[in-house]
Each structure stands twice: as structure tokens, then as C-alpha cells.
Amino acid sequence: xxxxxxxxxxxxxxxxxxxxxxxxxxxxxxxxxxxxxxxxxxxxxxxxxxxxxxxxxxxxxxxxxxxxxxxxxxxxxxxxxxxxxxxxxxxxxxxxxxxxxxxxxxxxxxxxxxxxxxxxxxxxxxxxxxxxxxxxxxxxxxxxxxxxxxxxxxxxxxxxxxxxxxxxxxxxxxxxxxxxxxxxxxxxxxxxxxxxxxxxxxxxxxxxxxxxxxxxxxxxxxxxxxxxxxxxxxxxxxxxxxxxxxxxxxxxxxxxxxxxxxxxxxxxxxxxxxxxxxxxxxxxxxxxxxxxxxxxxxxxxxxxxxxxxxxxxxxxxxxxxxxxxxxxxxxxxxxxxxxxxxxxxxxxxxxxxxxxxxxxxxxxxxxxxxxxxxxxxxxxxxxx
Amino acid sequence: xxxxxxxxxxxxxxxxxxxxxxxxxxxxxxxxxxxxxxxxxxxxxxxxxxxxxxxxxxxxxxxxxxxxxxxxxxxxxxxxxxxxxxxxxxxxxxxxxxxxxxxxxxxxxxxxxxxxxxxxxxxxxxxxxxxxxxxxxxxxxxxxxxxxxxxxxxxxxxxxxxxxxxxxxxxxxxxxxxxxxxxxxxxxxxxxxxxxxxxxxxxxxxxxxxxxxxxxxxxxxxxxxxxxxxxxxxxxxxxxxxxxxxxxxxxxxxxxxxxxxxxxxxxxxxxxxxxxxxxxxxxxxxxxxxxxxxxxxxxxxxxxxxxxxxxxxxxxxxxxxxxxxxxxxxxxxxxxxxxxxxxxxxxxxxxxxxxxxxxxxxxxxxxxxxxxxxxxxxxxxxxxxxxxxxxxxxxxxxxxxxxxxxxxxxxxxxxxxx
Numbered sequence: 095x096x097x098x099x100x101x102x103x104x105x106x107x108x109x110x111x112x113x114x115x116x117x118x119x120x121x122x123x124x125x126x127x128x129x130x131x132x133x134x135x136x137x138x139x140x141x142x143x144x145x146x147x148x149x150x151x152x153x154x155x156x157x158x159x160x161x162x163x164x165x166x167x168x169x170x171x172x173x174x175x176x177x178x179x180x181x182x183x184x185x186x187x188x189x190x191x192x193x194x195x196x197x198x199x200x201x202x203x204x205x206x207x208x209x210x211x212x213x214x215x216x217x218x219x220x221x222x223x224x225x226x227x228x229x230x231x232x233x234x235x236x237x238x239x240x241x242x243x244x245x246x247x248x249x250x251x252x253x254x255x256x257x258x259x260x261x262x263x264x265x266x267x268x269x270x271x272x273x274x275x276x277x278x279x280x281x282x283x284x285x286x287x288x289x290x291x292x293x294x295x296x297x298x299x300x301x302x303x304x305x306x307x308x309x310x311x312x313x314x315x316x317x318x319x320x321x322x323x324x325x326x327x328x329x330x331x332x333x334x335x336x337x338x339x340x341x342x343x344x345x346x347x348x349x350x351x352x353x354x355x356x357x358x359x360x361x362x363x364x365x366x367x368x369x370x371x372x373x374x375x376x377x378x379x380x381x382x383x384x385x386x387x388x389x390x391x392x393x394x395x396x397x398x399x400x401x402x403x404x405x406x407x408x409x410x411x412x413x414x415x416x417x418x419x420x421x422x423x424x425x426x427x428x429x430x431x432x433x434x435x436x437x438x439x440x441x442x443x444x445x446x447x448x449x450x451x452x453x454x455x456x457x458x459x460x461x462x463x464x465x466x467x468x469x470x471x472x473x474x475x476x477x478x
Numbered sequence: 479x480x481x482x483x484x485x486x487x488x489x490x491x492x493x494x495x496x497x498x499x500x501x502x503x504x505x506x507x508x509x510x511x512x513x514x515x516x517x518x519x520x521x522x523x524x525x526x527x528x529x530x531x532x533x534x535x536x537x538x539x540x541x542x543x544x545x546x547x548x549x550x551x552x553x554x555x556x557x558x559x560x561x562x563x564x565x566x567x568x569x570x571x572x573x574x575x576x577x578x579x580x581x582x583x584x585x586x587x588x589x590x591x592x593x594x595x596x597x598x599x600x601x602x603x604x605x606x607x608x609x610x611x612x613x614x615x616x617x618x619x620x621x622x623x624x625x626x627x628x629x630x631x632x633x634x635x636x637x638x639x640x641x642x643x644x645x646x647x648x649x650x651x652x653x654x655x656x657x658x659x660x661x662x663x664x665x666x667x668x669x670x671x672x673x674x675x676x677x678x679x680x681x682x683x684x685x686x687x688x689x690x691x692x693x694x695x696x697x698x699x700x701x702x703x704x705x706x707x708x709x710x711x712x713x714x715x716x717x718x719x720x721x722x723x724x725x726x727x728x729x730x731x732x733x734x735x736x737x738x739x740x741x742x743x744x745x746x747x748x749x750x751x752x753x754x755x756x757x758x759x760x761x762x763x764x765x766x767x768x769x770x771x772x773x774x775x776x777x778x779x780x781x782x783x784x785x786x787x788x789x790x791x792x793x794x795x796x797x798x799x800x801x802x803x804x805x806x807x808x809x810x811x812x813x814x815x816x817x818x819x820x821x822x823x824x825x826x827x828x829x830x831x832x833x834x835x836x837x838x839x840x841x842x843x844x845x846x847x848x849x850x851x852x853x854x855x856x857x858x859x860x861x862x863x864x865x866x867x868x869x870x871x872x873x874x875x876x877x878x879x880x881x882x883x884x885x886x887x888x889x890x891x892x893x894x895x896x
Contacts, residue, residue, distance in 0.1 A: 095832075135749035135750035140818045142818075142822045191765065195788070198718060201717070202717055203613070204611065307611045337547065338552075351595070351597070353603050354608075376602075406547050417568075420833070421832050
């Protein structure tokens with residue numbers, strides 16, 4: 095089998111028409127001038143293949159999983175949707191109606207509401223900060239989508255990644271469909287994005303009087319993978335909340351029993367990154383949980399990590415890296431991480447080097463440099 | 479094709495070895511033949527709570543996670559109504575650490591009061607997070623007792639109520655361990671960049687000294703045939719109405735299981751499936767609709783779940799679902815459509831062989847069902863099914879008197895948007 099990904103940079107975010115990137119991507123399977131939505135589905139499903147569209151903060155993509163023997167039947171469908179999608183009016187209506195219904199369910203989930211509020215605060219009115227609202231769907235029009243599609247889904251804005259049983263035949267078939275006769279239109283894809291601008295307000299409390307649990311999300315803008323500190327910051331993040339044995343899990347779940355799960359993470363995007371902590375805790379212990387989170391952050395900034403804990407985290411991270419290279423698809427995923435950050439393979443050498451050699455002092459420095467509680471954004475959804 | 483060796487230790491532990499030298503990793507998976515169905519009706523949720531306690535230290539190893547993370551490993555576990563499954567993945571060079579950890583907790587736990595107290599709280603928070611504090615989160619707490627009146631599938635793995643978890647005592651934990659956690663009730667699969675001979679030696683070294691324990695003989699009350707249609711309507715603080723229709727269906731090893739599993743694909747797999755195409759796209763009655771089967775070992779549940787659009791009445795929505803089911807009963811599935819779902823099943827099997835952990839879990843589950851090699855015969859069983867057989871099973875299952883319908887009616891709540 096092979097997995098083929100067609101990856102496109104999103105077009106510049108337009109606050110007046112915020113949903114274009116996501117809507118165009120999601121509706122790529124909804125019809126072309128020769129294939130209806132159901133014909134596309136039939137063709138893909140009949141050959142036991144899987145076709146996925148995924149919208150991300152920086153890129154949107156189309157992914158095909160197929161047995162090699164069916165490539166010649168499935169590739170032409172992808173070619174068709176990437177060159178000739180027409181976003182039929184009736185399908186657009188269905189899309190909007192169904193998305194609005196799903197949104198109603200999402201907005202009842204505290205963790206989702208917290209994530210939306212947090213992203214909005216950290217990233218401002220940009221593609222990263224977007225949390226679609228009911229009214230945003232009213233700004234979706236077919237003509238805009240067609241224009242957006244034409245600009246974005248063109249070869250000069252596309253990276254194709256093929257992984258799996260990649261043989262001569264597979265590459266030949268891929269070249270037939272996506273080689274020299276896939277032509278760029280005259281208009282260029284504008285993939286620049288406005289600068290991120292974090293909000294002035296740092297505290298957001300969205301009250302849900304009937305909540306049994308409160309969702310907490312807190313953190314601040316941070317560095318991205320291209321920054322030299324990034325691997326060391328990942329070590330610090332792992333100590334804090336990046337694995338099951340982390341400080342946050344050990345204290346807030348395994349000692350206090352306040353939550354089913356708590357973790358911290360770093361999101362590294364093209365225009366900027368964020369470091370965040372997320373959890374859902376018993377509504378009655380929300381205050382106590384936040385106190386404990388802050389206590390753990392302060393500890394990291396004031397006390398050296400013991401050699402025992404640090405060596406454990408080192409080994410865990412190296413094992414995890416090895417585990418993330420389990421099969422050919424995960425190799426391709428690792429490649430994507432560096433490729434789209436403009437980095438080379440030496441990044442992983444450097445990453446393992448840092449993990450092996452990092453000292454407790456350096457972890458402490460990272461905590462002081464990147465965990466300024468005064469700059470933290472705090473979102474609580476539920477009861478406080 | 480997943481190749482493997484297998485052997486049984488004198489104490490009854492069944493061991494399966496699957497070599498895969500394309501990965502630098504190894505996996506050690508242990509399946510215990512105990513699930514929520516084996517619980518006392520007055521102490522539900524116990525198998526799952528117990529799973530949490532398996533990480534609270536064993537007789538000679540105070541901390542389970544720490545030494546594993548120290549050798550670059552990761553672990554997790556899940557409890558279903560049928561089984562409890564634990565797995566470790568780690569760099570293959572460190573495989574012996576996994577043997578050491580797993581054998582010690584099969585030998586005996588630390589039974590710490592502190593661990594019990596904390597994990598009771600953690601599981602109560604899990605109960606709230608997944609079942610109570612989510613729109614429609616309590617669906618399985620309602621649907622299971624509607625479908626099952628006698629069989630212990632009538633409660634969810636999380637348990638019937640929080641109180642059962644609050645009430646768990648250390649004596650109960652000890653008794654549960656003694657009853658279910660011993661070599662005779664377990665199947666171990668070791669896979670990855672290891673070799674069979676090495677695994678055999680390690681298994682002897684670490685697991686052979688564990689006493690065989692008592693064999694648990696399962697004898698569960700069987701669910702009597704449903705006699706008439708069942709229905710429950712709840713008005714809840716949910717944003718949209720939601721319709722669930724559940725049917726009793728054959729168990730994992732019973733005749734008709736594969737047919738009904740294919741029916742779920744025909745109805746709901748992919749955008750070309752019948753329910754999506756007819757009810758979401760053509761008739762525009764639902765915003766989303768799904769059909770699935772739970773894969774239960776004993777007689778299971780086939781579920782259809784859909785959220786009607788706001789202008790569609792529950793009656794219309796239900797009638798439209800039944801119309802699709804009637805079609806399955808009255809007309810054989812066309813050859814093309816049958817080929818389509820079979821192709822999908824076949825490619826899914828190929829794709830799942832990409833993952834070492836999936837292979838290990840599947841081998842363990844099939845060995846428990848009867849023979850690990852059934853994993854390799856699975857595709858052929860699906861390919862052999864005919865349209866007539868599907869029609870016959872559809873006729874047997876999709877009857878009103880075999881249906882339990884649960885309706886959520888949306889009570890209008892203030893929407894907080896952000």
C-alpha cells in the first residue's frame with residue numbers, strides 16, 4: 095500500500111471571510127464538473143481506498159491511502175478534485191447546515207470552548223485564532239470558494255509526499271496524473287499571513303453553572319522549532335507535563351486525584367508557537383488545581399531537576415523518538431516536521447544531542463526564560 | 479499474513495511471539511480474560527478501576543511507570559466489557575524490563591491504600607469527564623440497561639454509578655486480583671525486533687515461577703430473547719435531538735456476526751454508504767448518522783445513531799432509518815456494493831498490519847477467542863459472504879421487537895460562544 099499526501103499552504107487569512115480555507119478544503123470531495131460527490135465517494139470506496147481532507151493551521155491537505163494495484167483507478171479521482179472542484183451550491187448549503195449543527199455540540203464541550211478562547215487570546219484575529227461562529231458561515235459564497243480554490247490548489251503551492259510501497263510503477267502513475275500537464279494558473283497563491291497579535295486581556299472565565307468539571311487552559315506565546323532553544327524547551331516541557339510521569343500528572347492526577355488527565359505541550363506553527371497546559375478538573379477543585387499548576391511551574395524555575403529525574407526524561411524522550419519511527423509512514427511524518435520548518439535532517443541529530451547532554455541548570459534556565467507566569471493567559475470554562 | 483510462534487508455560491500462561499525486524503521497537507501485550515461483564519452487579523466499574531490500580535506498584539516494584547520510562551518505554555491499558563488489555567512499547571534492546579515489570583504485577587500487587595484512594599478519585603473524574611460533563615455523554619449509561627435486562631452488558635465499563643467506585647475497598651481489590659489475575663487467565667504477546675528463542679527464555683525466567691492460581695470459570699446470565707420494542711425518551715441539556723436505535727446481534731463467534739459487521743459498512747462506512755448518501759445528502763434529514771457494531775464476545779449490540787436536522791421530527795427521522803433497514807431486508811445487496819465493502823475490509827486488514835501494536839493486540843484477542851491464527855483467516859471470512867446471507871441476517875436482526883430506541887430531546891439552553 096501507499097499513502098500519498100498533497101499538501102498546500104493556506105491562503106492569507108481574510109477576517110471578513112474567515113472560513114474560506116477550511117470550507118474549500120473540506121468540500122474538495124463534494125463534486126467536480128464530471129464527478130458528483132457520490133461518484134467520488136463510490137470510486138474511492140469501491141477500490142478499498144481511503145480519501146481524507148485535512149485542514150490545518152498552516153497547511154491543508156488531501157491524503158489517499160490505497161493498495162498499489164488500485165493506484166491507476168484512484169489517482170485520476172484525486173487529479174479531478176484537485177483541478178476541477180466546483181463546490182455545488184446544494185452541497186454548500188448542506189455543508190453549512192451540518193457544520194452549524196456540529197458547532198452547537200462542540201460549544202457544549204468545555205475543553206473545546208477553552209481551546210477556542212485560548213487560541214483567540216494568544217493568536218488574535220488570525221487563522222490560528224479563528225474559532226468559527228454561526229455568523230461566520232453566512233460569509234461563505236460559492237464564487238469566493240472557486241476563486242480561493244483556483245489560487246490555492248495549484249502545483250506551485252503543492253508538496254506531494256508519497257510513502258509506503260513506493261516503486262517505479264507508483265511513481266510513474268503519480269507523474270502521469272501530476273506531472274507536466276498539471277499547470278499553474280496565472281494568478282499566484284498569496285500564502286503570507288498577518289502577524290500574530292496576542293490579546294491585552296490575560297484572564298478569561300466562561301461560567302457554566304451546571305458544570306461538574308472545569309476546563310483549564312493556560313500558557314503563553316512561545317518559540318517554534320526553528321529556534322535553537324526548541325529541543326531544550328521540549329525537555330523542560332516533558333518534565334513539566336509531557337509524559338505520564340510528568341510533574342503535573344504526578345501531582346495533580348496521581349497524588350491529588352483532581353483529574354483524569356493533565357498535560358502540557360508546545361505548538362510550533364509557521365508564524366509562531368505557544369506553550370500551554372490543559373486539563374479538565376473537578377469543579378470544586380478548580381482553584382486548587384490552578385494553585386498546584388503554578389506551584390509546579392515555580393518549582394521548575396527555582397529548583398534544579400535531580401539527575402535521577404533528568405536521566406529518566408532523557409531516556410524516555412529518546413525511546414519515544416525511536417518509537418515514532420516505527421514504520422515507513424511515521425518516517426514520512428518525521429520528515430514533514432523538518433521540511434515544513436525549513437530544517438534539514440541535522441535537526442534530529444541536534445535534537446538527540448541536546449537531550450543527551452542537557453544539564454539541570456539548562457532546564458532551569460529554560461523554565462525561567464519561557465515560563466513567565468505574569469505573561470500567562472488563563473482560560474477557565476466551568477466553575478471557578 | 480502475521481506469522482507467529484506460540485507456547486504455553488507450565489503454569490498455564492499462553493505466549494505468542496511475532497517477529498518483526500522492520501522496526502527497532504518491541505511490544506509486550508498482556509490480555510487478561512476479565513472485563514466489566516465479570517463484575518458483581520453491586521460493584522460495577524470494578525474491572526476498570528482495577529486496571530488503574532495495576533499501575534500503583536507491585537509486590538517488588540514500588541513504581542511501575544518510572545523504570546519503564548527510564549528505558550524509553552511507554553505503556554497503557556484499556557478495559558472493555560469483555561477483556562482488560564495492557565501493553566508496553568519500548569526499544570527492543572530493553573525488552574527484559576517489560577518482562578520484569580509485567581511478571582511482578584502478575585505475581586502480586588502492592589495493594590496500597592493511598593493508590594486506591596487516589597485512583598478512586600481519578601476514575602470518578604474520568605466518569606465526570608467522559609460520561610456526565612459532555613453532551614450525550616451518558617448515552618451508554620442509558621442505552622445498555624435498555625437493551626440488556628439480564629446479561630452484565632447492561633452496565634458500561636465505567637460502572638453504573640459513581641457510588642460503586644466510591645465504595646471500592648482494598649479487600650475487594652485483593653479478591654479481584656486473586657480471582658482474575660493469574661497466568662491461567664492471561665495471554666501474552668511479544669512482538670517486534672526480538673527472536674522467538676530469546677522470548678522463550680525470558681518468559682521462562684520471569685513468568686514460569688508465578689503460581690498458576692485458580693482458573694476462573696465464567697458463567698454469566700444469558701440475555702433472553704427480546705419480546706417487544708423498547709423505548710426511552712430523555713429531555714436533556716443537549717443542543718440537538720439525537721436518535722439511537724439498538725438491536726441485539728450475534729456475538730463475536732456466532733453465526734451471522736460477519737454478515738452484520740458488513741451491514742454496518744454498507745450502512746455507514748465512508749461517504750458512499752447508504753445512510754450518509756440517502757439521509758444526509760439526498761433526503762437531507764440528518765446532519766450526521768452512523769451505524770456500528772460493538773464487536774462483543776457475547777450477544778452484542780448493533781447501533782444506529784443520528785442527529786436529525788432541526789426542522790425534522792423524531793417520527794420522520796425514525797421512519798427514514800427504518801426505511802433503509804427495510805431495504806436491506808427486502809432486497810439483496812447489489813454485487814457491486816458488496817464488492818465495495820469487501821474491498822474496504824481487505825485493505826483495512828492490510829493497513830492494520832503496518833502497526834506492531836495493532837498486530838500484537840489482535841493476536842492476543844484471537845487467541846482468547848480460540849486461535850491466534852484466525853487473525854489471518856479474517857479476510858477470507860468476510861470475502862465468502864453472499865448477499866443472500868446478509869439479507870437473511872438483516873431480516874433476523876432488524877425487527878421492531880428486537881429494537882431499543884433512545885431519544886434525546888434538546889432542552890433549549892443558553893449557548894455560550896466565544
